[in-house]
Amino acid sequence: MKTMIVSDFATLRPTLVQLVGICTVVALFMGYATGAVASGAAAVAAMTPFMLLFSLAAIDEQGGWERFRLTLPVTRRQVVFGRYATLGIIAVATIAFALALSFATLAVLSLLPAPVVPAGLAPAENPPAAIIGGVVGGVCVIMVGMAVALPLIMRFGMTKATRLVPAVVVIFLALGVGFFGEGIQPAGALADFMQWLDTGSNYLVAAALMVAAAAVIYGASALVAAKLYEQRTF
Amino acid sequence: MTNLIDIENLGKRYGDFVLTGVNLAVEPGTVVGFIGSNGAGKTTTLKAALGLITADEGTVRLFGQVAAPGSAAVEELKSRIGVVLDTCAFPSTCRVGDIASIGRVAYATWDDARWNELTALFQLAPKKKVADLSRGMGMKLSLAFALAHHPELLVLDEATAGLDPIARDEVLDILRDFMATGERGILMSTHITSDLEKIADEIVCVDNGRIMFAAPKDVLTDEAGVARCRAADVAAVLEAGFFAPGTARVLRHDYGCDLLVPDRFAFGRAFPDIPVDKATIEDYMTLTLKGESR
Numbered sequence: 073m074k075t076m077i078v079s080d081f082a083t084l085r086p087t088l089v090q091l092v093g094i095c096t097v098v099a100l101f102m103g104y105a106t107g108a109v110a111s112g113a114a115a116v117a118a119m120t121p122f123m124l125l126f127s128l129a130a131i132d133e134q135g136g137w138e139r140f141r142l143t144l145p146v147t148r149r150q151v152v153f154g155r156y157a158t159l160g161i162i163a164v165a166t167i168a169f170a171l172a173l174s175f176a177t178l179a180v181l182s183l184l185p186a187p188v189v190p191a192g193l194a195p196a197e198n199p200p201a202a203i204i205g206g207v208v209g210g211v212c213v214i215m216v217g218m219a220v221a222l223p224l225i226m227r228f229g230m231t232k233a234t235r236l237v238p239a240v241v242v243i244f245l246a247l248g249v250g251f252f253g254e255g256i257q258p259a260g261a262l263a264d265f266m267q268w269l270d271t272g273s274n275y276l277v278a279a280a281l282m283v284a285a286a287a288v289i290y291g292a293s294a295l296v297a298a299k300l301y302e303q304r305t306f
Numbered sequence: 307m308t309n310l311i312d313i314e315n316l317g318k319r320y321g322d323f324v325l326t327g328v329n330l331a332v333e334p335g336t337v338v339g340f341i342g343s344n345g346a347g348k349t350t351t352l353k354a355a356l357g358l359i360t361a362d363e364g365t366v367r368l369f370g371q372v373a374a375p376g377s378a379a380v381e382e383l384k385s386r387i388g389v390v391l392d393t394c395a396f397p398s399t400c401r402v403g404d405i406a407s408i409g410r411v412a413y414a415t416w417d418d419a420r421w422n423e424l425t426a427l428f429q430l431a432p433k434k435k436v437a438d439l440s441r442g443m444g445m446k447l448s449l450a451f452a453l454a455h456h457p458e459l460l461v462l463d464e465a466t467a468g469l470d471p472i473a474r475d476e477v478l479d480i481l482r483d484f485m486a487t488g489e490r491g492i493l494m495s496t497h498i499t500s501d502l503e504k505i506a507d508e509i510v511c512v513d514n515g516r517i518m519f520a521a522p523k524d525v526l527t528d529e530a531g532v533a534r535c536r537a538a539d540v541a542a543v544l545e546a547g548f549f550a551p552g553t554a555r556v557l558r559h560d561y562g563c564d565l566l567v568p569d570r571f572a573f574g575r576a577f578p579d580i581p582v583d584k585a586t587i588e589d590y591m592t593l594t595l596k597g598e599s600r
Contacts, residue, residue, distance in 0.1 A: 075412040082404040083397040131397045140395030143356050143461075144412045145385035147378070306358045 075146050076154020077161070083131050084124060092169070095120060099173050107192025110206035113174040117210035120166040121159055125218055128155065129230035138229075139306040152226055152298040156290065159218055163211050170207045175200075205275030212279075212286035219286075219293035220244075227300035308370035309333050310459040310491040311355060317363035318350055325350050325515040328364070332459065332491040337481070339502035339523070340495040341591055342512040348495045349392075351512065352463050355493070356389060369458070385413055388452030392464035394444025396436045396451075403432035405451055413455035424450035427476075441468035449477060453484065460484065462494045466501050474498070478505050499587040503527055509587055513595050523587070530585040531570025532593065535563045539580050544600055548576060555597030566593035 095116045103112030132138040141151065178195045186194070220240055225233040268274055309331045316328040325347040332338045342348050353359045355366050357375040366373045368383040396405050402425060409416045425432070428446035430439075439447060445468055452460060460481070466474045478501060484490060496502060502509060502523065510520040535543070540556055540563050543549070548567075555566040566589070567573040570582045585593075 075408065078411045079397075079408045082400050082407055084399070085404070086399050131399060134398055135393050136391060136395045137397050139358060140389070140391055142358055143384060143387070143389040143391075144408075145381045146412070147381050305360075306353065 073146075073150045073154040073157060075144060076141075076151055077158050079141065080128055080155065080158040084127060087124065087127055091120060091123070095169070096173060099170070100177070103177065103193060104190055107190065108202075109174050109177055109193060109198040110203045112177075113170040113203055114206035114210035116173065117166050117170040117207045118214045120169075121163045121211065122214050122217060124162050125159055125221065125225075126230070128158070129225045129233070133230050142306065148301050148304075149298045152301045153294060155226070156222065156294040156297070159222075160290070163215055167207055167211050170210075171204065174198075174203045174207070201273050201275040205269070205279045208279035209282055212282035215286040215290050217241075219289045223293055223297040223300050226297040227304060229304075307334055309367070310369060311493060312367040312370075313351065313355060313364065314367075315364035316351060316354055316361050316366065318354060318359065318361050320350070323347075323350075323515060326363075328512065328515075328517055330493075330510050330517070330520070332493050334491055335485070335488040336507045337485060337492040337494060337505050338508045338510060339499070339506035339587070340493060340510050340512070341497070341499060341502070341587065342518075343595065347512045347515045349463060352461060352493070352495060356387070356461060357384070385415070385455070386458045388455065388457035388460045390445065390448045390452050390460070390462045390465040392467060394436065394439065394441070394448050396444075396447065398435070398437035400436050401432065402430045402434045402436070402447060405436070405447065406432075406454075409451055409454055415455045417454055417456060420456070421450060421454035424453060424480075427480075442470065442473055445469060446473070446477070449480070453480070458490050460490070460492045460494075462492060462496070464496055465494070466496060466498055474501060481505055499591065502587055509590075511591055511594065518594055519590075526585060526587055526590045528584070529569055529571070530590055531567045531573060531582040532585050532589050533565040533567050533570075533573060533577070533580050533582045535565050535580055537563060539563075539577075540565055540600070543577060543580070546576070548573070549600070552599055554600040555593045556600050557593050557597045564589075564593060564597075566590065566597060 098119070099112035099116045101112070102115045103109045106112070142148070146154075178198060181189050181193055182195045221233065221237045224236045224240065227233075228236060269278060311330070311332045313328055313330040316325065316330075318325040323345070328347065328351055330338070330340070330351065340348050340351070350359070354361045355368075355373075357366075357373055357380050360375050368380070369386060371379055371383060373380045373383055406418065406421050409421065410418070425447075428443070428450055430443065430447055430450065436444070436447070445465060449465060466477055469477060481492060482505065485492065492505075494502065494506065506523045508520065509523050509526055511518045533539070533543070537558075543565065544554060557564045566585065567582060570584065573580075573582050
């Protein structure tokens, strides 16, 4: 598994450096456009692991790396669990980076005179709980997305999976819309949920619940992917 | 002594393609050349040997142990094998130095000094990106990686393809050094049969999923020959009973016929008027696979 993690990070190293710059620009732009630091941070948190997942999957297929990697002393399970571990590490690092970027931005904004600070970006309007909730929530949502995409990528490869992943997502969305359409009223439920979030430190409670749920789904996905990867031929 | 690799009765079906009854062994101290036309089954055999695919039938033994794909034992066995596939497979975003970091964590026997020696010899600068390497340099990088953990068995799939003649000779020199201890072995699949004439001990030829011949290289290149015949000569040779019925291989061309003879010295004594040349591996393979059976 260590071989897999080291090779994944060796593969991503140039991308990671570029990504720090891109994420900073995206976070600042999104924060300014939406008037909330949390939304910029959440955007960065959500996009980074997913971008790197597809970078790794694309590189796997270049030049037969995925096939050659199996000639190294690693088992197929180690390959799968190593890939999940790499992306898990990236998810945690993304949370740390997005939070650091957000709080650094707030620190800079707090030094500026009030009239210069764009609307909605004043530190008082961006409580830490909302930022943490947004960042952790963004990463958790994308981890669930990765939990759906990774088994398909592991089984069919990136090229085929890029056709299958959207199809699976659309099916889930259609099922979700069908379920809520006949049951819970979305507007009412969402309004209640937003009200609950804004009460006390419920952003942090929600974040903790999302982390737990995402971790369970991600772990289950790894087991499924390992099973599927055993059947892959190269 | 235990063979480094033993393939017995290997079979695999892919749609219309069927690999069947493949037997192949690499003894310590032996370089086995694995030849055949494109799509003959060479890569499928090597993939099965390396556990990349599961065979439908037959067994693969590595260092005397049955190597079932996915078993924990295979991973230990794979650490004793160096592999070079037909392309430089390392991620294009990596630098040469990054490849060493992968090798260091993958192999307990990884030798940084050997890696540095090989990359210096091949003029592979540590900061050079894999994407910027030519095909030849990429193959050298793959070879350096395969050798830097001191494997006991090298599996090479078209490893010298894309290299210029000088670089190929350098690679062959390195492979000879690798074989110097007499305990190691190489299984080398290639279309460049002249490389095998310089280094191989055994030649195995596969065609259409079946082994067509397996013989010591010296039998093919020293004993065997190609008789340069006229059509009448072929008829006379066949009538003389020099070949058992159906075992002669004849290839007709514009200026006459080539006849594959297993013992050119005996043939020369029997038919002194027919010129007979030493066979190359390519001659032997071409006549065996494409020659008309008479």
